[in-house]
Amino acid sequence: MKVLIPTPLLSYTKVREVEASGATLMELLADLDRQYPGLRFRVIDEQERMRPHMRFFVNNAQVFDMTHPLHPTDSVILVQALSGG
């Protein structure tokens, strides 16, 4: 499936849109980390929680559960939501 990558993670992927696979969000992150080592830990902490200011959208709906099921035709967007100076 297509995954849109936010700019703070471009140092890993180099491009905004990448292909990755997985039956859940957790599996998708594992695949992204295989392709782009180090990316996952900057998004998900060691207790498998989404880091603060990290948001996931599947087919334009925000998802909070890392076990959320995914289908090959889904579109996934990683968004970094940070405010302040």
Place this chain on the structure above:
Amino acid sequence: MARINKKPPTRKPATTIHSKPAARSRSPRRAVVLVATRKGAWLFHGDRQRKTWRADGPHFLGQIINHLVLDPRDGRTLLAAAKTGHLGPTIFRSTDFGKTWKEAAKPPAFAKVPEGEKGRAVDHTFWLTPCHANEPQAWYAGTSPQGLFRSDDGGDTWEPFSIINEDPQFRSWMGSEQDGTPDGPKMHSIIVDPRDPKHLYFAMSGGGVHETLDHGRTWSALVKGMEVVEGFDAANNAFHDPHCMQMCPSNPDRLYQQNHCGIYRLDRPSKQWTRIGKSMPKNVGDIGFPMVVHPRDDDTAWVFPMDGTAVWPRTSPEGKPAAYVTRNGGKTWQRLDAGLPKNQAWWTVKRQAMTADARDPVGLYLGTTSGELWMSRDEGRRWACIARHLPEIYAVETAEIG
């Protein structure tokens, strides 16, 4: 994460009318100042006399860099503790003085807890210490929330070290996000005895000072003589807030400490700290963050006092920045402010943001939260500004290269 430095070096001509025939101030090596800030890192390369400085940076523009340290054992491995507002914490490594950086394969992270329990996550690595000279690839890291980690492969992979991170007693002393330091409790001042790699110290804000003689198998607290905020129980390690602790390179049995409650000295094997800050001028006090020791004289140490009155502004007292030096182990202190702003300078200098080089005379370096980098080539007698307009400076370290 590779980046190439774009700026060409700007060097002065090899002959200079400024140089004096003072052989003791000359060195075959060049000084480099490593500056970690809230928005990136800079390396300032000095000439042999430490008179002119070339800025190299920013590295990691926009990333929060808590510590940038050069490995003195190989003289080329740089470790940077990084995170951003969005991204989780990591460690970057360079072996070419920052021309290229490589991310650690496994940054410091706490053990995963069983389903249903609330586990801790490293927010940022705060402190980096190269291990003993006989452990050439090994490093220690202190984190926030407080944790102690070790790498045995030059900073590429990190594992929890010792029992501290999960030990219920240590956890009770560490407190929570509600306690102390604004951006999270800190594990810091990790010190390795140069005579024995099994002998370690570290400090926790809050949580006290701790020592092991058996490479982390067992620990004992070293808080006797350290004061706590009025009304709290000094017998409880949780209430102790060491800000910065240093071991004298010329005498590893002597430690100096800047604490939330004063300046202290400890001469081992004693376990009793002495509050040497009581001899500081009363209108200045002995509150502050950094502690700097002399590379060859264990009676000489420097502090940079902060206002710890009323609501704790933690700025230079009366807006008049000054370092203070003791030349007799803390019996007396002298003010060192020549060249610094005379007034209306409300500086804050954080615990990692002041350091010394190993030259003779010793060079001192400090960075302010308002982004100014200052140095003294003569042990604090006269100060000069190296750089202005940097982001908030978190840490300043020095190294010799070339």
